[in-house]
Amino acid sequence: MTRVVDAGAWPLQGEAVAVGPLLTTKLHAPRRRRGLVARPRLIERLSRGDEAALTLVSAPAGFGKTTVLTDWLSAVAAANRSVAWLSLDARDNDPALFWAYLVAAVQTALPDVGAGALALLSTPQTSAEAVVASLVNDLDAVPGDLVLVLDDYHVIGSPDVHEGMAYLLEHLPAHAHLVIAGRADPPLPLARLRVRGELVDVRAADLRFTPGEAAEYLTRAMGLALSAGEVAALDTRTEGWIAALQLAALSMQGRTDLTAFLTDFAGDDRYIVDYLAEEVLQRQPERIRSFLLQTSILSRLSGPLCDAVTGRHDGRETLEALDRANLFLIPLDDRRRWYRYHHLFADVLQAHLQGEQPDAVADLHRRAADWHETTGERAEAVHHALAGGDHARAAELIELLLPALQQGRQEATMRRWLAALPREVLRVRPVLSIGYAAALMVSGLTDGVEEHLRDAERWVARTPGNGQDLGAPAAEMVVVDEEAFRRVPSAISLYRAGQALLSGDPAGTIRHARAALDRAGADDDHLSRGPAAGLLGLAYWGTGDLDAGHRWYAEAAAHLERAGHLSDVAGCTIALADIRLAQGRLGEALRTLERALRLVTPEARPPLRGAADVHVGIAGVLIERGELDAARRHLATGRKLEEHAALPQTSYRWRVAMAGICEAEGDLDGALALLEDAERRYVADYFPRVRPVPALRARLLARCGRWADALAWAGERALSVDDEPDYLHEFEHLTLARALVARFTADGGEDSITGAVQLLTRLRWAAEVGGRTGTLLEVLVVQALAEQARGQVAAARATLRRALAAAEPQGYVRIFLDEGRPLVALLRAATTEVSADGYARRLLAAHAPDQNGGRRRGTSVDPLSGRELDVLRLLGTDLDGPDIARELFLSVNTVRTHTKNIYAKLGVTNRRAAVRRAEELDLLARAGDRPGRTSDSR
Numbered sequence: 035m036t037r038v039v040d041a042g043a044w045p046l047q048g049e050a051v052a053v054g055p056l057l058t059t060k061l062h063a064p065r066r067r068r069g070l071v072a073r074p075r076l077i078e079r080l081s082r083g084d085e086a087a088l089t090l091v092s093a094p095a096g097f098g099k100t101t102v103l104t105d106w107l108s109a110v111a112a113a114n115r116s117v118a119w120l121s122l123d124a125r126d127n128d129p130a131l132f133w134a135y136l137v138a139a140v141q142t143a144l145p146d147v148g149a150g151a152l153a154l155l156s157t158p159q160t161s162a163e164a165v166v167a168s169l170v171n172d173l174d175a176v177p178g179d180l181v182l183v184l185d186d187y188h189v190i191g192s193p194d195v196h197e198g199m200a201y202l203l204e205h206l207p208a209h210a211h212l213v214i215a216g217r218a219d220p221p222l223p224l225a226r227l228r229v230r231g232e233l234v235d236v237r238a239a240d241l242r243f244t245p246g247e248a249a250e251y252l253t254r255a256m257g258l259a260l261s262a263g264e265v266a267a268l269d270t271r272t273e274g275w276i277a278a279l280q281l282a283a284l285s286m287q288g289r290t291d292l293t294a295f296l297t298d299f300a301g302d303d304r305y306i307v308d309y310l311a312e313e314v315l316q317r318q319p320e321r322i323r324s325f326l327l328q329t330s331i332l333s334r335l336s337g338p339l340c341d342a343v344t345g346r347h348d349g350r351e352t353l354e355a356l357d358r359a360n361l362f363l364i365p366l367d368d369r370r371r372w373y374r375y376h377h378l379f380a381d382v383l384q385a386h387l388q389g390e391q392p393d394a395v396a397d398l399h400r401r402a403a404d405w406h407e408t409t410g411e412r413a414e415a416v417h418h419a420l421a422g423g424d425h426a427r428a429a430e431l432i433e434l435l436l437p438a439l440q441q442g443r444q445e446a447t448m449r450r451w452l453a454a455l456p457r458e459v460l461r462v463r464p465v466l467s468i469g470y471a472a473a474l475m476v477s478g479l480t481d482g483v484e485e486h487l488r489d490a491e492r493w494v495a496r497t498p499g500n501g502q503d504l505g506a507p508a509a510e511m512v513v514v515d516e517e518a519f520r521r522v523p524s525a526i527s528l529y530r531a532g533q534a535l536l537s538g539d540p541a542g543t544i545r546h547a548r549a550a551l552d553r554a555g556a557d558d559d560h561l562s563r564g565p566a567a568g569l570l571g572l573a574y575w576g577t578g579d580l581d582a583g584h585r586w587y588a589e590a591a592a593h594l595e596r597a598g599h600l601s602d603v604a605g606c607t608i609a610l611a612d613i614r615l616a617q618g619r620l621g622e623a624l625r626t627l628e629r630a631l632r633l634v635t636p637e638a639r640p641p642l643r644g645a646a647d648v649h650v651g652i653a654g655v656l657i658e659r660g661e662l663d664a665a666r667r668h669l670a671t672g673r674k675l676e677e678h679a680a681l682p683q684t685s686y687r688w689r690v691a692m693a694g695i696c697e698a699e700g701d702l703d704g705a706l707a708l709l710e711d712a713e714r715r716y717v718a719d720y721f722p723r724v725r726p727v728p729a730l731r732a733r734l735l736a737r738c739g740r741w742a743d744a745l746a747w748a749g750e751r752a753l754s755v756d757d758e759p760d761y762l763h764e765f766e767h768l769t770l771a772r773a774l775v776a777r778f779t780a781d782g783g784e785d786s787i788t789g790a791v792q793l794l795t796r797l798r799w800a801a802e803v804g805g806r807t808g809t810l811l812e813v814l815v816v817q818a819l820a821e822q823a824r825g826q827v828a829a830a831r832a833t834l835r836r837a838l839a840a841a842e843p844q845g846y847v848r849i850f851l852d853e854g855r856p857l858v859a860l861l862r863a864a865t866t867e868v869s870a871d872g873y874a875r876r877l878l879a880a881h882a883p884d885q886n887g888g889r890r891r892g893t894s895v896d897p898l899s900g901r902e903l904d905v906l907r908l909l910g911t912d913l914d915g916p917d918i919a920r921e922l923f924l925s926v927n928t929v930r931t932h933t934k935n936i937y938a939k940l941g942v943t944n945r946r947a948a949v950r951r952a953e954e955l956d957l958l959a960r961a962g963d964r965p966g967r968t969s970d971s972r
Contacts, residue, residue: 060121060135064100064364064374073102073247076240080106083213083234084179087206087927088227091215093238095377096277099215100185100364102241107181115179116143121366121374122184123333125417127192128446130155133165136184140169143180147172154643155443161717162198163685164643167205167676174207174931181211188216192446196221203227205934208927230916230926243276245269256283260292267296277376284314284361308382314361315386325352327391330383331398331421334366335373342405343398396422403427416451425459426512429466433514436469448473462509464490465518468525475532483533487526494523524553524562531569535576535720543573564593568606569720575613576722578761578804584613595633604634604644608683609721611651616724618807620844624655646675646684650691657694660847660880666695670941683719686712690730692941698848702738704947706731722762729766736773737852741780744773755789759800764809768797772816779823779856791820811837811849819856827863834860842873851881898939905932910949 080102083089091099107117120139126132134155137148150168173180190196200222206212214220227233243251248269252258260268268282286292315323328344329335337350353373356363362379366372375383388395399422406414412431419428432451439448452460452470460466467490471483493511513519527550534542550566557563571587574580591606607630614623627648634642649672656665669691676684689712696705709731716727728747736744748770755774759767774790777783794817801810814837821830834857841849850857858881864874898906901922908918919929937944940951 060123060139064104064121064366073105075244076102076236077106079236079240080213080234083211085927086227086234087203087212087232088222088224089211089213089234089236090219090224091213091236091241092217092219093236093241094217096275097238097241098276099241101276102236103183103185103213103215107183115181117181117183118143119183119185122186122189124189125413125447127190127195128444128450129162129192129194129198130443130445131447132190132192132195133162133198136182137165137169140173140180140182144173144176147176150640162194163201164676166198166202170202170205170207173210177209179209179211181213183213183215185215187214187220188218190220206927208931232926241276243269243279248279251279252283256280256287258283258286264292264296280362281314285317312382312386315382322352322356326356326383327387328394328398330375330380330387331395331418332402333374335363335375336371339402339405343401345401396424398422400424407431413447420451420454425455429455429459429463429512430514433463433465433469433518436465436515436518440469440472445473445477449477458509461489462493463512463514464493464522465513465515468518468522468529471529472525475529480533480536483529487529490522491526494526520555521562524550524555524566527553528562528566528569531566531573532720535569535572540573540577543569547573558596560593560597561599564590564597564599564602567593571609572720572722575609576762578764578800578806580613580617580805584610584617587613600633601643604630604642604648607644608647608651611655612721612724615655616806616808618809618811618840618844620655620658620846624652627651627655641675646672647687649675650684650687653691654694657691657698658848659845660698660851662695662698665691666941669695670938673938673941683717686715686717686727689715690727693730693734694848695941696947697734697737697852701947701950702734704942704950705734707944707947709734724762725765729769733769733772736769736776737854739776739780741773741776744769745777748773755793757793759793759796761800761804761806764797764800764806767793768809768812768816771797771820775816775820775823778820787820787824791817794820807840811841811846814840815849815853815857818860819853822856822860830860831863834864838864838873847877847880850877898936902932902936902939905929906936906948906952909933909936909945910952 080089080091091103093099107119118139119142120135122132126135134152137151137155141148148169150172151165154165154168199220203212203222214222224233228235245266249262249265252260252265252268268279286295289295315326318326325340325344325346329340332339332343335349335353337353340349340353341347353363354370357365357370357373362376363373364376366374374380399418403415403418403422403424406412406418412435416428416431416435419425419431428451432448432455436448439445448469452466452473455466460470467486471486471490474480474483474486527546531543531546531550534540534546547566547569550569551563554562554566567586568590571583571585571590573583574586575583587606587609591603591610594600594602594606607626611623611627614620614626631645631648631652634645634648636642649668653665653668653672656662656668669688672684672688676688689708693705693708693712696702696708709727713727713731728751732744732747735741735747748766751766753763753766753770755770757763757767771790771793774786778787778790794813798810798813798817801807801813814833818830818833818837821827821833837850850861858878861874861878861881865878904922905918908921913921915929915933916926918924919926922929924932933945933948936948940948942948942951
């Protein structure tokens with residue numbers, strides 16, 4: 035009952051984004067069209083963008099945006115600058131495709147740039163921020179200016195793409211310039227750029243032909259014998275609108291009644307363009323008219339492709355003739371092999387084709403699909419198959435492209451294609467049903483997942499040998515990729531496990547994940563077994579069974595390592611270390627992270643994705659052990675690698691760790707600011723939120739005397755001392771207890787301390803039963819503080835002794851010292867106890883550098899350049915970025931680049947922290963010896 039389509043007819047491409055004719059034409063600027071007038075005033079205006087981050091060319095269709103940019107780029111090339119061009123279309127709303135094409139465009143100008151960004155694009159769950167950061171890091175290291183042009187940006191509606199573009203603009207190096215051309219203003223931070231002086235605008239009013247330019251175009255370029263009055267009348271009626279002027283000129287060629295034409299013509303309406311285009315079309319010979327209509331279905335045209343669609347053999351010659359005649363054909367490459375129609379003209383052609391030959395449209399798309407499939411452009415083949423209504427063929431092509439799409443993270447393209455298939459076509463293809471479910475879940479969507487899983491499950495139940503009653507099928511199952519079909523049963527259970535995890539059903543997660551393992555292939559089917567084992571680990575971890583969670587997650591990491599997915603191993607390692615930290619095994623956590631670091635930072639190769647996260651993880655362990663200088667070095671390395679070797683969670687994890695250093699050094703305001711920033715940057719994933727950032731912030735608020743704010747947070751979370759402890763809320767309940775103890779210490783109130791002690795007792799029991807020694811240590815420390823606050827000194831000392839005994843083998847430091855004076859007093863008392871004398875004394879010795887406000891001096895950092903010292907000096911003043919730029923005779927972009935370097939070297943994230951850190955290291959004294967005004971050597 036199964037129809038199997040021969041997969042050998044469609045060998046899969048080796049890369050997610052094929053470098054074929056489509057990509058080639060997307061990455062070339064249209065060539066300047068013959069006969070158009072040069073416009074120096076616009077070239078000069080565009081050249082003002084040399085020191086701006088963004089040049090925006092925004093105007094309605096037909097205003098010559100692309101043409102003026104190609105003219106300008108000719109001058110730019112002469113100025114020894116690199117130029118990259120990307121022509122966009124609606125398909126580029128897939129973020130993975132967009133960034134792949136953008137990086138490829140940059141590589142046409144700078145071949146050594148972007149390898150890391152493309153590698154990130156091939157790994158799952160990579161954020162656009164990480165991809166863009168990697169690209170920016172590469173651009174920052176190359177000399178010379180780069181101009182990157184994004185044409186037709188108005189077709190982009192994806193919020194994810196816009197967010198990534200905003201990030202790119204914010205971090206663009208000073209020697210890189212972005213040019214965006216489109217019919218509408220993009221949803222980017224234009225106002226902020228304009229205030230900073232980093233935006234150059236070119237609008238419709240700028241692009242309109244002046245009377246002199248209109249005269250030159252009509253008489254010289256188009257060869258019309260018009261009087262000055264006739265030129266003026268036409269220019270007035272078109273209002274300088276280039277498309278209308280060009281169409282009018284084409285319509286007048288060969289006419290004898292120009293006066294009558296000019297009398298009747300009015301160019302103040304979009305409809306006149308449709309009218310004139312139709313008239314131009316009607317005046318063409320039948321051979322040309324037929325060619326125009328038939329090829330209007332193509333977004334890009336070449337001679338061979340046009341021959342395949344029209345069935346003729348004169349495609350190249352016809353295109354060259356149309357180009358010479360200025361008939362709205364735009365060359366896309368240097369050799370004039372690829373073209374496209376002007377968008378307005380293409381709209382008119384397609385409308386005429388649909389009106390005159392509706393039955394021919396499907397066949398034309400079929401021929402185009404045939405040609406693209408033969409030449410390896412299978413994505414274009416899918417586009418034409420869908421446009422022509424050949425859904426069965428489109429489905430077959432999509433099924434074979436799924437592995438490449440998934441590897442390239444093109445979930446948006448997968449969803450768009452699969453959504454275009456009729457229900458009856460999709461539901462008989464189990465591999466596509468699974469692919470659709472996967473694309474939805476990876477994108478964070480759940481609606482429709484179960485429906486597609488059931489469609490696939492229905493066919494698995496009918497497969498011979500499964501012990502099911504097959505019965506009579508309602509339709510034939512269609513399978514193109516037999517290997518993928520064999521993985522369908524395991525995949526169904528895997529995605530069911532993922533659904534259960536997202537819905538908070540650990541028992542369901544465990545049941546389905548075990549079924550996925552049972553249905554997986556042999557033991558060496560690592561890519562099926564690894565994710566299933568990982569889901570089991572997450573489920574057990576979320577319930578507090580840390581031993582089982584660690585065991586299964588370690589198995590997942592082992593499968594992924596054997597499969598060669600080392601970047602994913604780094605992600606698993608973060609989870610394994612987090613579990614060990616909760617178990618109080620600092621040594622094991624550190625060894626696990628150090629092993630992973632060796633895997634993702636191989637010799638003689640760039641660090642792999644995830645390397646930054648491992649450095650941040652190591653820093654977290656070192657901070658707890660009081661090794662702050664070593665931790666800072668790991669964080670500095672992680673910050674550098676964040677731009678090209680980081681997971682989506684790196685940004686907020688780095689800030690949490692850095693907040694720990696600030697707190698240890700007495701900078702509580704800096705720590706709070708970092709935690710607030712971390713909360714804004716938090717990226718949800720499948721990990722259980724056992725130490726949420728808001729709770730970390732509330733804990734710090736309680737420690738620094740702002741217990742009322744901490745209790746307000748607890749109220750928002752509906753936390754109560756009467757709650758029964760559970761692992762997922764354990765840290766939040768411990769934070770509530772800490773805030774109540776702080777309140778009692780400050781204001782008294784027996785009820786609050788009684789409730790806190792009762793809650794701590796239950797938390798202590800739960801941590802002991804669950805083997806969560808890391809949590810138990812925190813509970814014991816807060817218990818000791820509560821007993822001390824109530825005057826129960828002996829009980830407080832006994833509780834602290836137990837905490838010290840458990841903490842000493844693992845080298846805990848900050849868990850005691852971060853509590854401040856009350857805990858230090860208990861430690862001093864503990865030095866009289868023989869059993870803990872040595873450890874307590876070592877902790878007190880570690881506390882000594884913090885006596886004077888936590889200031890630490892002498893810590894080494896990467897040296898700042900002279901220009902960075904100049905900028906650092908002014909960061910300590912009230913001057914803003916543009917003021918600093920004027921003071922130092924620098925561009926705003928250059929100041930921004932220096933500031934970013936200063937932050938990275940000092941290991942900080944904001945201006946105030948940079949100044950504070952510089953004071954600690956006596957850097958401001960060095961900066962003050964430099965002259966305040968120097969010329970920019972850039």
